[in-house]
Amino acid sequence: AQRVTQPEKLLSVFKGAPVELKCNYSYSGSPELFWYVQYSRQRLQLLLRHISRESIKGFTADLNKGETSFHLKKPFAQEEDSAMYYCAPIWGGGADGLTFGKGTHLIIQP
């Protein structure tokens, strides 16, 4: 079955420290992978998409097909990064809906 896993429910790091939010998926095909973010009192919004290979707000994510992972990384965390982060694949095959992980609550301590 297709599944996406975010193993950490809560991740707390100090400002300036590196951040890595883990995402693993189980799927034999090639999904489209996204990270969505929800800041406090704001809507869910797209952070980045793997195929565009860009860096948004200092975050990057590399798709590792061998490990079926799409971890989100930032070298130096900032307080404004505190938010809920969701890994969200689209499996393809005609399905357009996102499949969200359970999310990781990232807290950046001053």
Added chain:
Amino acid sequence: GAGVSQSPRYKVAKRGQDVALRCDPISGHVSLFWYQQALGQGPEFLTYFQNEAQLDKSGLPSDRFFAERPEGSVSTLKIQRTQQEDSAVYLCATRVGNSYEQYFGPGTRLTVT
């Protein structure tokens, strides 16, 4: 408009009541999605429209859930005979063309007592 809007923002229903949740998409956005987000969970896909056609309703949890988008714009998610397990935030998202980015509304928080 400013973005996807949803109404009401909060709804309290007694068990057994019917509810209707509305989504106003961004003008010109062809694709519309509904998600259900239970407390402490990520959003779960319910259904998807392209214009007025409901192309995927595989995520609707039971036949008590019904969604429509008759003119290809505003969509309504209806839940009949609400149960306590229906308590959740219901999110609407829209997408323009073949772009993969989905734009989310603020959600409707449904509490069934």
